Amino acid sequence: MLQGGLLKPVADFADDVHRQRGFSCVDCHGGDPAATERAKAKDPARGYRGMPKGAEVIAICARCHSDAEFMHRYAPRQRVDQASEYASSVHGKRLAAGDTGVATCVSCHRNHGIRLVSDAKSPVFPTNVATTCGSCHSSPDHMKRYMGANGTPLATNQRAEYEQSVHFAAMTKRNDLSAPTCNDCHGNHGAAPPGVGNVANVCGTCHAIFQAKFEQSTHKDVFDRGCVECHNNHAVLQTSDEMLGTGPKAICSSCHADKSEYGYMAAEKMRALIETLKGTLERDGALIADVRNAGLQVSAQELALGEARNRLTLARAEIHATNPALVEPIVGEGIKILAGVHRAGDQGLAELRFRRQGLFASLGAILLVVVALALKIKQMDRGTTH
Amino acid sequence: MLQQRVITWLDERLDLSDVKHFIAEKGVPVHTQKVWYYLGGMTLFLLGIQVATGILLLLYYRPSAEEAYESVQFIVSEVEFGWLIRNMHSWSANLLIAAAIAHMFSVVFLRAYRKPRELTWLSGIGLLFLMFGFGFSGYLLPWNELAFFATKVGTGIAGAVPVVGKFMLRFLRGGDDVTGATLSRFYALHVAVFPMLMTAFLGLHLLLVQRQGMSVPINVEKQLREGARLRQIPFVPNYVLRDVLLWYVALAILAALAALSPWELGRKADPFAPVPAGIRPEWYFLAMFYTLKLIPSHVLIIEGEQLGVIVFGLAAVILILLPFLDRRSSRAEPNPFVTWAGVAALIYLVVFTIVGYLTA
Amino acid sequence: MPSPRTVDMASTDGRLERRKFLDMLLATGFVSTILAFVYPVWRYLIPPATGEPTIASVVAAKASELKPNSGVIFKFGGKPGILVRTPEGELRAFSAICTHLDCTVQYKGDTSQLWCACHNGIYDLGGNNVAGPPPRPLEKFVVNLRGEPGNEDVVVSRA
CATH class of the missing domain: 1.20.5 (Single alpha-helices involved in coiled-coils or other helix-helix interfaces)
Known part of the structure; x- marks a missing residue:
């Protein structure tokens, strides 16, 4: 009968993927399951390892998981470089230097009860990653011994910041599991912060078009932290047009504060371009909606409105090159399209005016009849009272 | 005069003396309640508008789930004055039902259904129910989102009728759910079955009105029996001109509504879309709809909705049989109970329609 | 009177x-x-000039006008569609509205893919989103040929 400390590991192991594949306690812990005496069963001479710690964990897992031939029998598509990646990570390097406070395999994957990464209950399933990393990185108590480059303790607010981000919203509200969490930027087994100068590459794996535009910008060589300079690292907030230009919420003016300076004017100019297109789009969209509600056919105008909206999206991407001369032609195309929409909308309004005039003409005729009839009835009744 | 010659020409061949006599003799009584006489003529005029605009809409409308919405959109946006015809049809339908309901209540309060006019009442109630049928079936025909879900709810209520409900629901929907098959059925009802029945009922109704003349209120009738002379104005032309005048006013209102407040088409029905907010039936079903919503899901052993449907069914039977139930009026005695019941019904309908409109 | x-x-x-x-x-x-x-x-x-309401299907192009490995935008109701002839010569049609931010996609001949210029979204010729931000595949339409051989119209309709 099992008692005390052993109850939990055995209960957890019931759901473990290794158990489902036919492994048991001794495959990791060693010892002799056939032995009836405690001393013989747990005899280090017979390979008993007890509870592994630190680097031992890596070694035990790596025995199988770094063996391509072995892994091929169970999971042919799984990578086998986790141990060597781990060695390159900040965790791995500190472990090698003797720090046992860092994460090892079991910190993230659990010790007993290990589940497939694709299992929603796994601590490394995309929606659980931030919580798993946060169990150490959000704990000031745990992190206080680790110093950053400038000598102060590492921050512990990454998870809180991440939870404000569009990435977190995409993951949790839209259930988009491809949205990035910690490991998508930092790596998982080779976890390390992206180095200075690499940020654009990291973000660019998904946001390719913005990376390409940013490469054209003069800011490419100025922004040490690339995208992060404007968009933050963990708290990547929902963007808005207000971030551009020189208004109260604008980011550009935090550096370009001098009105006579080129950057200030460029920022203001780009914002003005975007706002012009946006305003025209809104105005003509409302015009077409009015005309449509009155029952006129506007499908061609709706198509054109869509095209103009395209230009707005393109212009919003183009501003990442931070060059007004590149934004201007795109906005110009949009305005040109909208001019045609506006003409058609005006024609629609003219048609509506025609309808009203027609209505008033007929109402006039009807009024004439009503008045004449009323007089006629009065006249007639005078002659006939039975 | 040309007019005189045409009449003479016809007279020589058809002998119009009967008609001439009828026209010369037909009069409309004059008394304090005479204003209610106009409601019947108004209902008839609006019905005429419905027939005319309905036939015009048939030229371009296509009754299928794939094309119905698009064809209505085509009518209002591509066909010249199509917007006018469609808006007139939609607005006139609502005014028509309002006029018909008002006509019915005036008949109730004046006891015009009493002996010998029971058949006129029965044909009139038939016409009223037919108009509800027209309204319900016509609402679905543009195949827009609101109509689709309202029809789903409406036919669902039919499903609550005891014993035959399940069958009625399938029969109305042309299947288990509201689909293109429902649209085909409602189209057939709206343009073939109901108009045919309407013609028969209307013919009977008008024939009876002409045969029996206008009913006068009980107190006026009493005075007549005591020897008072009935004041009348000639139907042609004095009364007809009054009717025409009111029709012109109605036409002006209709034209203004159609041109200034177009009936929205909304979005095309999508059976897989979630039910949009604010689904409610046409206003004339709102009181019933709201009542059914208020009844708890179970009352004793009977299902709430079923109970509601039974109560409304009973109310309809009482309404149909009113001339036979109200024996006192038939004996020309006053019956305040009918007045009070009528007022209560009117208050109930108005309050529940308004509350239903505000809460839906 | x-x-x-x-x-x-x-x-x-x-x-x-x-x-x-x-x-x-x-x-x-x-x-x-x-x-x-x-x-x-x-x-x-008087019958209107536009003939009849046919929003459920539309003539997108002449079959002969579209060369293999090319695409053309057509108007479907108030929205853009894209008709594609694959390098193998097969005709396919999709909604041209990118599922990311509603930009209009275009045919990219060098890679034989559908491409959205706004944020570099890429779809394969089955309409599946294969790269970039688009969260869903493009809506697929049904393609039929109508008319005399050699001069057929390509009729696109909703599935």
């Missing part, structure tokens, strides 16, 4: 004048209102 009963015995010349004027007014009113009713109905009866 006047019947014997309505003749006013005490009519003077002035009254006769007024009655005549009233009748004329009434006749003018009747005629003009009748014109106001008949005119819209008459215009309504």
Whole structure:
């Protein structure tokens, strides 16, 4: 009968993927399951390892998981470089230097009860990653011994910041599991912060078009932290047009504060371009909606409105090159399209005016009849009272 | 005069003396309640508008789930004055039902259904129910989102009728759910079955009105029996001109509504879309709809909705049989109970329609 | 219209004048209102230039106009669609609205893919999103050929 400390590991192991594949306690812990005496069963001479710690964990897992031939029998598509990646990570390097406070395999994957990464209950399933990393990185108590480059303790607010981000919203509200969490930027087994100068590459794996535009910008060589300079690292907030230009919420003016300076004017100019297109789009969209509600056919105008909206999206991407001369032609195309929409909308309004005039003409005729009839009835009744 | 010659020409061949006599003799009584006489003529005029605009809409409308919405959109946006015809049809339908309901209540309060006019009442109630049928079936025909879900709810209520409900629901929907098959059925009802029945009922109704003349209120009738002379104005032309005048006013209102407040088409029905907010039936079903919503899901052993449907069914039977139930009026005695019941019904309908409109 | 009963015995010349004027007014009113009713109905009866409502399907292009490994944008209702001829010569049609932010996608000949210029979204020729931000595949339409061989219209309809 099992008692005390052993109850939990055995209960957890019931759901473990290794158990489902036919492994048991001794495959990791060693010892002799056939032995009836405690001393013989747990005899280090017979390979008993007890509870592994630190680097031992890596070694035990790596025995199988770094063996391509072995892994091929169970999971042919799984990578086998986790141990060597781990060695390159900040965790791995500190472990090698003797720090046992860092994460090892079991910190993230659990010790007993290990589940497939694709299992929603796994601590490394995309929606659980931030919580798993946060169990150490959000704990000031745990992190206080680790110093950053400038000598102060590492921050512990990454998870809180991440939870404000569009990435977190995409993951949790839209259930988009491809949205990035910690490991998508930092790596998982080779976890390390992206180095200075690499940020654009990291973000660019998904946001390719913005990376390409940013490469054209003069800011490419100025922004040490690339995208992060404007968009933050963990708290990547929902963007808005207000971030551009020189208004109260604008980011550009935090550096370009001098009105006579080129950057200030460029920022203001780009914002003005975007706002012009946006305003025209809104105005003509409302015009077409009015005309449509009155029952006129506007499908061609709706198509054109869509095209103009395209230009707005393109212009919003183009501003990442931070060059007004590149934004201007795109906005110009949009305005040109909208001019045609506006003409058609005006024609629609003219048609509506025609309808009203027609209505008033007929109402006039009807009024004439009503008045004449009323007089006629009065006249007639005078002659006939039975 | 040309007019005189045409009449003479016809007279020589058809002998119009009967008609001439009828026209010369037909009069409309004059008394304090005479204003209610106009409601019947108004209902008839609006019905005429419905027939005319309905036939015009048939030229371009296509009754299928794939094309119905698009064809209505085509009518209002591509066909010249199509917007006018469609808006007139939609607005006139609502005014028509309002006029018909008002006509019915005036008949109730004046006891015009009493002996010998029971058949006129029965044909009139038939016409009223037919108009509800027209309204319900016509609402679905543009195949827009609101109509689709309202029809789903409406036919669902039919499903609550005891014993035959399940069958009625399938029969109305042309299947288990509201689909293109429902649209085909409602189209057939709206343009073939109901108009045919309407013609028969209307013919009977008008024939009876002409045969029996206008009913006068009980107190006026009493005075007549005591020897008072009935004041009348000639139907042609004095009364007809009054009717025409009111029709012109109605036409002006209709034209203004159609041109200034177009009936929205909304979005095309999508059976897989979630039910949009604010689904409610046409206003004339709102009181019933709201009542059914208020009844708890179970009352004793009977299902709430079923109970509601039974109560409304009973109310309809009482309404149909009113001339036979109200024996006192038939004996020309006053019956305040009918007045009070009528007022209560009117208050109930108005309050529940308004509350239903505000809460839906 | 006047019947014997309505003749006013005490009519003077002035009254006769007024009655005549009233009748004329009434006749003018009747005629003009009748014109106001008949005119819209008459215009309504004339078939409109656009023919008939066919929003459920649309002629996207002539089959002969579209070379292999190319695509063309067409109007489907108020929205853009894209008709594609694959390098193998097969015709396919999709909604041209990118599922990311509603930009219009275009055919990219060098990679034989559908490409959205706004944020570099890429779809394969089955309409599946394969790279970039698009969260879903493009909506697929049904393609049929209609007309004489060699001069067929490509008819695109909703699935």
